[in-house]
Amino acid sequence: xxxxxxxxxxxxxxxxxxxxxxxQSRLPFEFETLDLTTLEDAxxxxxxxxxxxxxxxxATAAYGLALAxxxxxxxxxxxxxxxxxxxxxxxxxxxxxxxxxxxxAIAHLPPGERAAAAFAEAGRICEEDVAQCHAIGLHGxxxxxxxxxxxxxxxxxxxxxxxxxxxxxxxxxxxSPVYVAHDAGIEVHVWVDETRPRNQGAALTAFELGAHxxxxxxxxxxxxxxxxxxxxxxxxIVGSDRTTAGGDVCxxxxxxxxxxxxxxxxxxxxxxxxxxxLDWSLEDGRAIEIEARDPQEVTHISGRxxxxxxxxxxxxxxxxxxxxxxxxxxxxxxxxxxxxxxGVCAANRAxxxxxxxxxxx
Amino acid sequence: xxxxxxxxxxxxxxxxxxxxxxxQSRLPFEFETLDLTTLEDAxxxxxxxxxxxxxxxxATAAYGLALAxxxxxxxxxxxxxxxxxxxxxxxxxxxxxxxxxxxxAIAHLPPGERAAAAFAEAGRICEEDVAQCHAIGLHGxxxxxxxxxxxxxxxxxxxxxxxxxxxxxxxxxxxSPVYVAHDAGIEVHVWVDETRPRNQGAALTAFELGAHxxxxxxxxxxxxxxxxxxxxxxxxIVGSDRTTAGGDVCxxxxxxxxxxxxxxxxxxxxxxxxxxxLDWSLEDGRAIEIEARDPQEVTHISGRxxxxxxxxxxxxxxxxxxxxxxxxxxxxxxxxxxxxxxGVCAANRAxxxxxxxxxxx
Numbered sequence: 001x002x003x004x005x006x007x008x009x010x011x012x013x014x015x016x017x018x019x020x021x022x023x024q025s026r027l028p029f030e031f032e033t034l035d036l037t038t039l040e041d042a043x044x045x046x047x048x049x050x051x052x053x054x055x056x057x058x059a060t061a062a063y064g065l066a067l068a069x070x071x072x073x074x075x076x077x078x079x080x081x082x083x084x085x086x087x088x089x090x091x092x093x094x095x096x097x098x099x100x101x102x103x104x105a106i107a108h109l110p111p112g113e114r115a116a117a118a119f120a121e122a123g124r125i126c127e128e129d130v131a132q133c134h135a136i137g138l139h140g141x142x143x144x145x146x147x148x149x150x151x152x153x154x155x156x157x158x159x160x161x162x163x164x165x166x167x168x169x170x171x172x173x174x175x176s177p178v179y180v181a182h183d184a185g186i187e188v189h190v191w192v193d194e195t196r197p198r199n200q201g202a203a204l205t206a207f208e209l210g211a212h213x214x215x216x217x218x219x220x221x222x223x224x225x226x227x228x229x230x231x232x233x234x235x236x237i238v239g240s241d242r243t244t245a246g247g248d249v250c251x252x253x254x255x256x257x258x259x260x261x262x263x264x265x266x267x268x269x270x271x272x273x274x275x276x277x278l279d280w281s282l283e284d285g286r287a288i289e290i291e292a293r294d295p296q297e298v299t300h301i302s303g304r305x306x307x308x309x310x311x312x313x314x315x316x317x318x319x320x321x322x323x324x325x326x327x328x329x330x331x332x333x334x335x336x337x338x339x340x341x342x343g344v345c346a347a348n349r350a351x352x353x354x355x356x357x358x359x360x361x
Numbered sequence: 362x363x364x365x366x367x368x369x370x371x372x373x374x375x376x377x378x379x380x381x382x383x384x385q386s387r388l389p390f391e392f393e394t395l396d397l398t399t400l401e402d403a404x405x406x407x408x409x410x411x412x413x414x415x416x417x418x419x420a421t422a423a424y425g426l427a428l429a430x431x432x433x434x435x436x437x438x439x440x441x442x443x444x445x446x447x448x449x450x451x452x453x454x455x456x457x458x459x460x461x462x463x464x465x466a467i468a469h470l471p472p473g474e475r476a477a478a479a480f481a482e483a484g485r486i487c488e489e490d491v492a493q494c495h496a497i498g499l500h501g502x503x504x505x506x507x508x509x510x511x512x513x514x515x516x517x518x519x520x521x522x523x524x525x526x527x528x529x530x531x532x533x534x535x536x537s538p539v540y541v542a543h544d545a546g547i548e549v550h551v552w553v554d555e556t557r558p559r560n561q562g563a564a565l566t567a568f569e570l571g572a573h574x575x576x577x578x579x580x581x582x583x584x585x586x587x588x589x590x591x592x593x594x595x596x597x598i599v600g601s602d603r604t605t606a607g608g609d610v611c612x613x614x615x616x617x618x619x620x621x622x623x624x625x626x627x628x629x630x631x632x633x634x635x636x637x638x639l640d641w642s643l644e645d646g647r648a649i650e651i652e653a654r655d656p657q658e659v660t661h662i663s664g665r666x667x668x669x670x671x672x673x674x675x676x677x678x679x680x681x682x683x684x685x686x687x688x689x690x691x692x693x694x695x696x697x698x699x700x701x702x703x704g705v706c707a708a709n710r711a712x713x714x715x716x717x718x719x720x721x722x
Contacts, residue, residue, distance in 0.1 A: 028678035194677075196557060196581040203676070203677075203678070206678050206681040207678045209681075210681050216681065217681075217682045217684050218660070218681050218683040219683065220582070220614070220615075221582050221583050221615070222582050222614045222618065223686055223689075225615070225618040226614060226688075226690075229647070252583075254586070256586040256622070257583065257621070260586065260618070260621040260622060260625055261621060264621055286590070290587070298579060298580070301662050303661070303662060303674025304675045311672055312666070312667070313663070313666055313672050313674055314390075315664040316389075316563045316564075317390070317564070317567050317568045320563075320571050320578075321577070323578050323579075323580050323584070328584075328586060328590070329587075329590070
C-alpha cells in the first residue's frame, strides 16, 4: 500500500542481494527502512520486532535462510540457519512453515544452486501472500460495497489490533477489504481500537490507514460498544491468529468484547484470514492455550515526548500486580462470517468445508 | 480507609480552620496532602483535579463556601463564592447540590454566624456521605459473603474505573463492599480494569486497594471478557454517574462491554450507587447526553519515567483523529441489581420504588 503516495511492501529484495524491510519498531513516529544482509540481520529483525505479524515473520525467515546460504549452502549450514531462525519466535507457526517450505525447495539441489533457489522460493512466498491478502480484500470489499449501496453514505468499519498490510507483505487481512473498497472509490471510515496493552491499533493501524489516505479515528478499546449502540458502526472486521474448524476465532485480547457488542446491536462481525490460519484439527476454541506475556506491557507504555524522544513511562503503582494475556477466543456463534481468500463463509465446519473441500475431507 | 496502616479520609477540617485534602493529581506515584485556606484554594483544587469524584467535589465545594465566608459573609460574598465554585466543574450535579444545601443552611442566619454554620453543614455533608457509602458497603458485602460461603475460596471481583473511597469522603461506592468484606476477614481479590483513557483504575483503584492491603491485579480493559469465560470473575461491581428510574446505568465508558460479557458468562453484574445518583425523571438511559472530552486524553498518556519524573507521551500518530466519549449506558436488562444505601434491588422502577417509596410516588 502507499506511504505518502509511494507504493510499498513490508519486505522486498534489492538488486545487490540484500533484503529491505520497514523498521516497524520505530513506527508510527519514524519511518525508516533497514537492509538485511546476513542470517543474523534477519534473526535480529524478527527477534526485536523490526518485523512483526505472522505472514511477514514467515517471509523474513524465508529470506533469512536464503541470506544464510550465500557463502555456505551445506546441509550443516541449512540446519544451523533453520535453528537460529526458528528460535527467534518459537511459537510462530507461520515462521516454521516458511522455513520448511524453503528447505524442501532446495534440498534436492546441488549446494551451488541453493542460495538462488532459496531467494526465489522466498519471493514466491511473498507473492502468494500478496495474492492471498488481495483476494481476501476483494471478497471483503463486496460486503462493504453492499452496505454502502444500501446506506448511501460513508460506511464505518471498526477494527481491533493491526491486521493490516504492515503485518503481511501487502494489503493485510482485516484491512485488505478496507483498502480495496477505498481504492474503488467507496467512502469508508475506520474506527481504530487502540488495542491495549501493546497499542498496535493506535500505533500501526492508525499509521498505515493515514499513510494510505483512509479516513480513520482512534478510540480507546472501551468505546466501541457505545458507538455500536448509537449506530456508528456498520460492520466489524478483525484478523485472526488461529481459527478452529468449528469457527471459533482466536485473536488479540478484547476481540470477544467487540463481538458481544456487535451481536447485541445487530452489527455484522467478520474475521478475515488466510487458510493457513485455520486449525482443522480443533473444533472448540476454548482448548486454545493463551500466551501470557510480560506484565510490564501492562504497567508501562511507550510513546513520544513533546521534545520528540521515545520514552517509556510507568502507569501502574509499584507493588500492584498485573496480568497480561495476549489473546481471547470469540465463539463461532458471535461470528457473522469468515472472509477468506476463496470467499466468505459461515463460521462453522460446513461453511469452511464448502470453500475448502480438499481440507475438510 | 487506610494508607500504610493509617486511617484517612479524602477531606477533613483542621483545628486552625483550614481544610486538608489528599492531592490526587499526584497519585499513584506521590502521596501528598494540600491545605485549603481560601475560596480560591478550594476552586483551584476542584478545577485542577486535586480532588475528583462527585461526592468529594461536593464536599470540597461545601467547605470552599465556608472558607469564603470567614472574612466576609455578606449576601454578595455568598453569591460570588457560589458562582466561582459552580464554574469549576459546570456539569457536576453533586457540586451544585452541595452548594445549595450550604446556602440554604445559612441563609436565615446573621452574617456573623454564617461561616461557622457553613463549616458545620459541610461537615454534615461529609458525615452523611461516609454513612451512605458505608451502608452501601454493608449491603454489598453480603453478596460477596454469600458467594464466598458457596465457593469456599477467594472471591474475584472485577471493577471498572475508580468508584472507591478516593472518589468519596471514605469507603467509596463500588469498592465499599470490597472493603467491608476484606475488613470482615472474607478473602477477596479485585481485577482492576485499567480504564482508558484516563487510567483511573490503573492509577487510583490500584493505589487505594494496595494502600488498604486488598489483593488486586491490574488488567487492560480488553481482558475482562476472557477472564469471565474462564471462571476467573465471580462478580462485577461498578459505580454509576447517573442511573435512570428504569435501571439503566450510565458509568465510565467500557462498562457496557463488561456487562455484556458478564451476561454471556452468567456472572452477576451490580452497580453500587447512593440515591443521589438516581435520575427519577428519566426512564431510558439512551437519552443521556454523553460528555465528549479532549481527544488528547486518548492520544497522550502520562506516567512516571525510570528516573522518577512525571512525563506525558504521545501514543497516536500526528494527523490521526481521536474521539473521546467519557461514558456509556448499560441497559437495565444486563444489570443483576443495584446496591444502594437502603439495600439491594432489581434494576427497574419497581425495585427502586420498593426501596424509595417516598421518591417513586
